[in-house]
Amino acid sequence: MESGLNFIDLILEASILVQLVMLTLVGMSVASWAIIFQRRSILAQSLADAKKFEQKFWSGMDLGKLYNEITARAGSSSGLEALFVSGFKEFARHKKQNTGSASMIIEGTHRSMRVALSREVEKVESGLSFLATVGSISPYIGLFGTVWGIMNAFIALGEVKQATLQMVAPGIAEALIATAMGLFAAIPAVMAYNRFAKNVEKLESNYINFMEEFANILHRQAASLTEAKQNVSA
Structure with a gap:
């Protein structure tokens, strides 16, 4: 009885389909944990870099x-630096060419920063869709393995004249392991996704606020240049 309910033995003696389900869940769990550690490091670094750059930007430099x-x-x-470089480069180009009004200059600058913003948000969001997928489908994959294992256990039970709990227990136990593995893969993925999504939202909010504040600064500079040009022309 003890050897029949040994965890490793149950996995090794499971049907091929249930073993494939378990292997799939293990692979998804390993991949999700790799993404969790990677995203945690990247998001923490991105938040720290954003704070550091803002301090330098507002220092009056x-x-x-x-x-x-x-x-x-x-x-x-990357991050706020990429937004700043994109916006300032576009602003400097318009200023050098001396084309358009202040509104036209800022519109082009703002458009350039929005493109950079989209790219930076896409970078920090990378991998989150996989975590969401693992969190959504892992329980169902595990449940499929459970249903298949229990079905085989009852089919085998129907082939004997005298059924006992000892005969059906291993098959049901191996089937339930698939459900447990599905939950083991799904729960960390869902928790990590929710936390990372919140951090990405916070980071994106910081990026947007900086972009708007920087655009206002450049707009004042562009307006001053336009006014000076008009005074010279007059």
Whole structure:
């Protein structure tokens, strides 16, 4: 009886289909945990980088100097730095060409930053859809394995004249393991998804607020340039 209900033995003696279900759930669980650790590190770093950049941005540092400092580094910028570089580069291009009114300049700058915002949010959201999928379908995959295992157990039970609990228990136990594995894969994935989605929402809110504040600063500069140009023309 003890050897018949041993956890490892139950898995090894399960039907091929139930073993495939268990293997699938283990693979999904491992993949989701890898994404959980990766996303946790990336989101924490993104929030820290955003806070650090905002402190530098609002310290009164010259925007041109800040732009040159960021673009001089090796590698591409990310987060708020990417929004700033995108917006300032577009603003500098319009200012150099001396084209359009202040509203037209800011419209082009704002559009450039929105594209950068979309890319940055897409980066931090990467992998979250997989966690949501694991959290949604893992219990059903486990339940499928359970139903199949119990069905086979009762079919085998029907082939004997005298049925006992000892005969059916291993089959039912191996089937229930599939459900347990499905929950084991789903619960951490759902919890991680909810937490990460909240962090992404917070990060996106920070990005949008910065983008609007930076656009206001550039709008004042563009308006001053336009006014100065009109005064010279007059």
